[in-house]
Amino acid sequence: MADIIQLLPDHVANQIAAGEVVQRPASVVKELIENAVDAGATEIKLIVKDAGKTLIQVVDNGSGMSATDARLSFERHATSKIRSAEDLFQLGTKGFRGEALASIAAIAHVEMHTKLHHEEVGARIRIEGGKITEQEVAVTADGTSIAVKNLFFNIPARRNFLKSNQVELRHVIDEFQRVALAHPDIHFDMYHNGNDLFSLPASNxxxxxxxxxxxxxxxxxxxxxxxxxxxxxxxxxxxxxxxxxxxxxxxxxxxxxxxxxxxxxxxxxxxxxxxxxxxxxxxxxxxxxxxxxxxxxxxxxxxxxxxxxxxxxxxxxxxxxxxxxxxxFNIAPVLDFDKDGGLDTPYDYKNKPVHVPTIEVDSDFNPFREEESQGNTFSSGHSQTGSGSGSGGGRPSWQQNARQGRPADWESLYVGLGDRDKSDTDHFSSVEIESGEVMGSEVRQSGMLFEESSGSEPSVTTYQLHKKYIVTTIKSGMVIIDQYRAHQRVLYEQFLRQMTVKEGISQQLLFPIVLYCSSSDVALLHELKDTLQFIGFAIDKLEGDEITITGIPASVSESEVSIILEQLIADFKDEIPDRSFSQTDRLAKSLSKTLAVRSGEILNEASQEALVNDLFACKEPNVSPFNRPTYITITVEDLDKKFL
Structure with missing residues (x-):
């Protein structure tokens, strides 16, 4: 049998290695920025076009490289970070494998300009698909500048697997932020399609x-x-x-x-x-x-x-x-069993003198003393207690009692009222109390709340089961509806219709809502601003990290705005559900998922009936926007079989 094992060509091996190291434009950004950090740069600039699919350029003022080092840096397993296997356990640099530049050069057009600080001129190298096409002496600034163009130009299958520019840019920003957060002493700048996204001066x-x-x-x-x-x-x-x-x-x-x-x-x-x-x-x-x-x-x-x-x-x-x-920092509750809160001295009393408390005792107070007389005037109370304390002069007893803290003789105030109460009730003998039956019949006759059932069948046509399902009857049996999925379908088609016709109803706010988020989230909302306006969101300001909202859809409350936008941004970052859908479709799905009535919420009878009617008025009532069934039917025959 002939030998079948052979060594792979270099360009094939490099492309296989590139599949492990370079998965998307963000992978290139990570490797190039980390190389700039390892070079001792104090200023690093990242320039990106079309989320890195067209151009990724990293410019730094690091140590730079000689012409020989620049050429060797694109060879596989060539690195300045380690010399022996023991160095792998004492790593203080970002990169050490020596695979990054070789893998990137194998699947893109790469151009490098580099110069040592003490040299007058530097070197320029151009590589296409792993092959060096040009190397010459060039006048360039101190440090290194690497431009990676047309990523995956020779592997179209890999390029087709890349997601939309929004998602790829999100991954690029993530890698940029991770390196920037780890090195606050380095000045970072980032530009996308000519726009300044980040300018981070050196700080703590x-x-x-x-x-x-x-x-x-x-x-x-x-x-x-x-x-x-x-x-x-x-x-x-x-x-x-x-x-x-x-x-x-x-x-x-x-x-x-x-x-x-x-x-x-x-x-x-x-x-x-x-x-x-x-x-x-x-x-x-x-x-x-x-x-x-x-x-x-x-x-x-x-x-x-x-x-x-x-x-x-x-x-x-x-x-x-x-x-x-x-x-x-008093964020979490703390239990201190040894401390008595009553011993805390208020700040206002810190320098005030201490007064010894005095105690007043009424020596004549007897809770078991029987009242000598039952009068219906204030004078009887006065004669009863006037000599008790030896003070008060001609003051009425109820004032003395209030001053001295005694229980007032309040029962005497109601003496003689019994007869008047009996006589007063005679005036109400002709009043008729309207029974609930009469009121109920009148309400039914008016037709405002309910219609009187004509037979033995109950008037209620829907029922909520376990705060999750809505049960309603049909001619052949009954329908069990998932209220969350059903409401998703209703809202989804409603939002799609509003965005297509561009006639969303907006409720203007008396006081605008101001939200704060990262600059990358603001950039994402810039792209969604026009579509959001079609469904009722009026966004007045999108600058820096501030979002000002002056109008919201009629079906959205003010307290839900921040939750809706937070979930919307998260869905678009992760590209939910898929990149094959249009922006309008994805936005409608995200909003319907956030605003739909959840399982566990109680719906009254009117809301249940409205949801059932709205669901079966939809174009696709059978499934939710995420292709999950919204309802099931159980026929009378199915029920009969259960009792066999």
Whole structure:
């Protein structure tokens, strides 16, 4: 049998390696920015066009490279970060595999300009599909500039798997933010299609978080800090009231490297137990510094998953540190059984002299004394108690009792009223009380609430089961409707009709609603602004991190606006349900999912009937917008079979 095993050509091997390292434009952004950080840059600029599909350019003022190093940097497994296998356990840099530039050059058009600081001229290299087409001496600025154009130009199948520009840009921004948050001492800029998205000057960790996610973020942050022999922990967590329904700002950094760790995430969530509502996610920015020898980051090509030697200790430290911070800043309730709250001295009484309290005792008070007379005037009470205390002069007894704290002789005030009460009732002897039967018949006759049933069949045609299903009858049996899915279908077709006809009803607000979110979320709402206006949202201002809303749809309450926009942004970031749908369709689905009446909500009879009628007036009443059945039918024959 002939030999069948052979070595792969270099260009094929590079494309296979590129499939592991470069999955989308965001992967290229991550590798290039991390290389710029490793080069010691203090200013890094990211330029992106068409969400990175057309151009990704990273410009830095780092150390730069010589002409020889520039050429070798595109070879596989060529790196300046490690020299031996032992160096893998003492890593202090972002990259070390030596695969990034070779993988990127194999699937794109790459052009590099680089120059050492002490050199007068630099080098320029152009590579297309892994082959160097041009290398020459060039006049360029200090540092390195790498431009990656036409990503996946020679692998059209991979390019077709890329999602829309909105989603790909979201991933690019995520990678940019992760590196920027880990290195607040570096100035970062980001541009997309000529627009300035981020300008982050060098600052501290807190200011970097505020610069990225908006000024309102500052008041949400609770600092966390703990130093042990195992880990040095610092960073911030969001206050419990700022927990969101969607996974928002959640960042772990280990030795200034962004990681994903479900185990440590569980530690954070458990620290918030009892403080946040169900299905809410806390936000956090946590920085862990550990001994590099105790972690292994070489277990995944993207280096976002790492392995700790002692995860259980990190879990306990992280959980207790967050709990301590929430209690220290009075975010979490604290029980102190040794402290008596009555001993706290108000600030106003701090410098005032202390007065000894005095006690007044009525020596004549006897709760068992029988009243000597039962009068119906105030004078009888006076003669009874006038000599009791020896004070009061001619003051009536009820005033003395009020002053001295005695029980007043209030029963004497009602003496003699019994006869008058009996005589007064005679005046009401002719009043007739209208019975419920008469009132009910009159209401039925007026036709305002109910119609009187003509037979033995009850007038109620719908019934809510377990606050989730609506049961109604039909000629052949009965229909059981899922109220949440049914309302989704009704709202979905309603929103589609409004956006298509562009005749959404808007309810103008007396006081505009001002919301704050990150600049990337504002950029997303810029694209959705026109479509949102067609269904009733009037957005007056979209600048920086501020959103001003002056009108909302008639079916939406003011308290739901922030929830709706938060869910809408989260759906479009993750491209729910799929990129093959139009923006209008995706927006209608997202809004219908958020505004539909949930399972567990009680509906009155009128609402039940209206939902049933609206559902069967839809074009597709059988399924929800997400292709789930909205109702099932049970015939009389099916019921008869159950009793056989």
């Amino acid at each position: 960790y807190r200011q970097r978080v505020v610069n990225i996610f908006g000024n309102k973020t500052n008041e949400k942050l609770v600092p966390v800090g703990e130093t042990t022999g195992v880990v040095k922990l610092s960073g911030f967590v969001y206050k419990p009231e700022n927990a969101r329904k969607s996974r928002g700002e959640q960042f772990f950094f280990v030795n200034n490297r962004f990681i994903k760790s479900p185990y440590l995430h569980h530690a954070v969530v458990s620290a918030f137990e009892g403080l946040i509502r169900e299905q809410a996610h806390p936000g956090y920015f946590l920085y862990l510094e550990v001994n590099p020898a105790t972690v292994d980051i070489n277990i995944h090509p993207t280096k976002t998953e790492i392995k700790f030697d002692d995860e259980h200790t990190l879990y306990a430290i992280l959980r207790s540190a967050i709990k301590h911070s929430l209690g220290q």
